[in-house]
Amino acid sequence: METFDAFIVVFGSGIRLGVPLILACLAGLWSERSGVVDIGLEGKMLVGAFAAAAIAAFTGSAWAGLAGGVCATVFVSLVHGYASIDQRANQIVSGTAINMVADGLTALIGNAIWSQGGRTPQIPATALFNAIELPFAQSFGVVPILGPIYARLISGHDLVTYFAFALAPLTYWALYRTRFGLRLRAVGENPAAVDTAGISVRRLRYSAVVICGVLVGLSGVYLSIAQAAYFQPHMSAGKGFIALAALVFAKWRPWPALATCLLFGFLDALSIRLQGAILPVIGPVPVQAIEALPYILTVVLLAGFIGKATPPRASGVPYVKEV
Amino acid sequence: MSAPHKPLPAWADVALIPLVNVAAAFCISGLVVTAIGENPFEAVRLLLVGALGDLEGVGFTLYYATSFIFTGLAVAICFHAGLFNIGVEGQAYFAGLGAALACLYLGFLPGCTLAFVAILAAALFGAAFAAIPGYLQAKRDSHIVITTIMFNYIASALMGYLLVDVLRAPGQMNPETPTFPLGGVVPHFHDVFARIGVKWPVTPFNLSFLIALAAALGVWALIWRTRLGYEIRTVGANPTAAVYGGVSPARITILTTLLSGALAGGMAVNVILGEEHRLILEYTAGFGFVGIAVALMGRAHPVGIVLAAVLFGMLYQGGAELAFDRPKISRDMIVVIQGLVVLFAGALEHMFRAPVATLLARRAAGPPI
Numbered sequence: 037m038e039t040f041d042a043f044i045v046v047f048g049s050g051i052r053l054g055v056p057l058i059l060a061c062l063a064g065l066w067s068e069r070s071g072v073v074d075i076g077l078e079g080k081m082l083v084g085a086f087a088a089a090a091i092a093a094f095t096g097s098a099w100a101g102l103a104g105g106v107c108a109t110v111f112v113s114l115v116h117g118y119a120s121i122d123q124r125a126n127q128i129v130s131g132t133a134i135n136m137v138a139d140g141l142t143a144l145i146g147n148a149i150w151s152q153g154g155r156t157p158q159i160p161a162t163a164l165f166n167a168i169e170l171p172f173a174q175s176f177g178v179v180p181i182l183g184p185i186y187a188r189l190i191s192g193h194d195l196v197t198y199f200a201f202a203l204a205p206l207t208y209w210a211l212y213r214t215r216f217g218l219r220l221r222a223v224g225e226n227p228a229a230v231d232t233a234g235i236s237v238r239r240l241r242y243s244a245v246v247i248c249g250v251l252v253g254l255s256g257v258y259l260s261i262a263q264a265a266y267f268q269p270h271m272s273a274g275k276g277f278i279a280l281a282a283l284v285f286a287k288w289r290p291w292p293a294l295a296t297c298l299l300f301g302f303l304d305a306l307s308i309r310l311q312g313a314i315l316p317v318i319g320p321v322p323v324q325a326i327e328a329l330p331y332i333l334t335v336v337l338l339a340g341f342i343g344k345a346t347p348p349r350a351s352g353v354p355y356v357k358e359v
Numbered sequence: 360m361s362a363p364h365k366p367l368p369a370w371a372d373v374a375l376i377p378l379v380n381v382a383a384a385f386c387i388s389g390l391v392v393t394a395i396g397e398n399p400f401e402a403v404r405l406l407l408v409g410a411l412g413d414l415e416g417v418g419f420t421l422y423y424a425t426s427f428i429f430t431g432l433a434v435a436i437c438f439h440a441g442l443f444n445i446g447v448e449g450q451a452y453f454a455g456l457g458a459a460l461a462c463l464y465l466g467f468l469p470g471c472t473l474a475f476v477a478i479l480a481a482a483l484f485g486a487a488f489a490a491i492p493g494y495l496q497a498k499r500d501s502h503i504v505i506t507t508i509m510f511n512y513i514a515s516a517l518m519g520y521l522l523v524d525v526l527r528a529p530g531q532m533n534p535e536t537p538t539f540p541l542g543g544v545v546p547h548f549h550d551v552f553a554r555i556g557v558k559w560p561v562t563p564f565n566l567s568f569l570i571a572l573a574a575a576l577g578v579w580a581l582i583w584r585t586r587l588g589y590e591i592r593t594v595g596a597n598p599t600a601a602v603y604g605g606v607s608p609a610r611i612t613i614l615t616t617l618l619s620g621a622l623a624g625g626m627a628v629n630v631i632l633g634e635e636h637r638l639i640l641e642y643t644a645g646f647g648f649v650g651i652a653v654a655l656m657g658r659a660h661p662v663g664i665v666l667a668a669v670l671f672g673m674l675y676q677g678g679a680e681l682a683f684d685r686p687k688i689s690r691d692m693i694v695v696i697q698g699l700v701v702l703f704a705g706a707l708e709h710m711f712r713a714p715v716a717t718l719l720a721r722r723a724a725g726p727p728i
Binding site for chain 1: 443445500502513520648651652686687689693708
C-alpha cells in the first residue's frame, strides 16, 4: 500500500510537471508543422508566465492574467513570424533572440516594478487557477486502487491542466481531420504545392504562429498562476527546450507528444523523489542522470538508433513565392 | 512581400547596414530604459564610465571581451560552414573539466609546462564535446541545432554530478574543485606588468587575451588563406557544389565543429586557468550564448568579432557598475541588449535594406524637384 501511495504521489507530480511541457510541445508542433521552426518556446513561456503573473497581481483576476499572458506571447510569436515569414530570416537566430530578450526583459521589468530581484509578489489564491474537485471524488475515493487514482490523479487539477489534456486530441483532430489541418501540414512539407493550389502560404504560416503563441502562452500562464503563485526570473528553467526535445522525440505527432511530455514530466518527478535516496544494488542515485535522460534519449533518437525522427520537410526554410 | 535583397554599394553592405541594425537594437534598448523610468543617456554615460573610466574598468572589460572573442569565434567558424552551433556554452563548460583535470592530476609537470598542457586539454575537451553533435550532423543527419541544445543540458547535468559528487575538494561546501597548482595558472596582466615595473590595478585581465587575439588571427588565416578554409566556405555556401568540387561536406562538418569546440575551450583558459584557478559550478554563466550575438554583430569576421567582443565586454563591465548605481537597470538589461542585437543584426538583418537602398538611390538621383 505504501508503494502504491508513493506511486500515486510521483504520478501526480509527474502530471503537474508535464502540463507546461504538453502545452509548449503542442505549440511547437503547430508552428513546426507549418514550416516555422521555433526554438523560442522557452522565451515565450517566460513572457507568458510574467505577463500572466503581473496582470493577475494588478487586477486580482486569473482570467485577466490568462488573457494578458496569451496576448503577450502571441505578440512575441508574431515578431518571430514576421522575421521568419516576411523577412525570410534564419529562424534559429530569431528564436535565439527571442529567448534572450524574454529572459532579460521579464527579469528587468519585474525588478523595476517590485524591486524584489525580478520576483513578483505572492498572488492571492483568488487570482489563481485553483484545483477543481471532480464530482464524487470524496465518496469514490474510498474504493481501493481505483478510488485514489480517481480522487488524487484524475480529480483535483486546475482548468489549464484539463485543457492541456484535451489539447492533444483537439490538435490531432484539427491537423488530421480538417481542411485547415491538411493545408497546414502541406505547407510544412511542400509550400510550393500549396501555393500552386491558390492558397496563401503566408496566411497559413501566420495562423500557425498565432496558435503556437496562444498555446505556449498557456504554458506560461500555468507556470505562474496555476502551478506557482508568483513569477520569478528564469522560472521556465529549460522547460521550453525539454518541450522541444519532446517534439522531436514524438516525431512531430500530437498523441506521441502527449505521451512523451508525460514521460518527461514523470522523469522529472522521479528525480525529485529520488533526491538523496539509496536504491538497492545501484546505491545512491545520481539524480543528474535522470535529469539528463530526456536530452540523452532525444539525441539517441535523433541519431537514428531508435527509429528515425524526420522533421517536416520545409521546416526552417523560408518560402519565396515564384514571380 | 518585396524582394529583400536589393543591390547596394559595397560600403553600405559592409558598414552602413550593420551599423543601422545595431543602432536599431540600441534605440529599442534606450526605449526599454526609458520605459522603466530611467534616463537612457545618463545610463550610457554611467556604463561608459564603468567600463572605460579607469584602468580597473578597462581590465574587467578586456577580461570579459577575452571570453567573448573565443565564444564569438567558435560560433562564427561554424557559420562559415553553414552550421549553427548553439552548444558553445556546453562545450566551454566541458572544456573547463579538461583544464581542471590536467591541473589537478598532472601537477608534477615542471614550471609552466603544466599551463600549456592545461590549455591543450581545454581545447581538446571542448573539441571532444562538439565532436558528437558534429559527427551526428555529418553522418546521421541529426540537426546540429537540436543536438547542441541537448548537449548544453547534458553538460550541465554531467558537470553538476562531477563537481558535487566526484571532484569536490574534501571538506569543501561549495561544488568546486581544489585550487590548481601555480604551474597551471595563466598569469594576470597586473603581475606581468609589475615585473617590468608598470603599475596596473588588480583585475582578472590575464594573458589569455593574447591567446584570443592570436586565435582571431588564426581563424582569419584559416578561413581566407588556406585550402581548408576555402573548403569550409564552399560547404557553407553550397554543399552540393562542394561535392562536385571534390569536397566532402561530412568531413568539413566534423572538422569545423571540432575547431569550434576547441575555440570554445578558450573561454575555460580565460576564466578557469586565468582567473578562478579552480573549476566552479556553471562558470560559463551564459557567455557561450553571448558568442552568438558577438558572431552576428561581427559578421563572422575575426576583426568584427574582436570589436563586437570588446563592445560586449564594455556592456558586461559597465552594466555591472550601472546596476550598482541604478538598481532599476539590473544586469538583465545587458541580456536584453544582447537579444536585441541578435534580433536586429541577425534575424532582421535585411529589414532596413530596402529603405536604405531607396534612400541612397534618391540621394544619387539628386533632390526631387
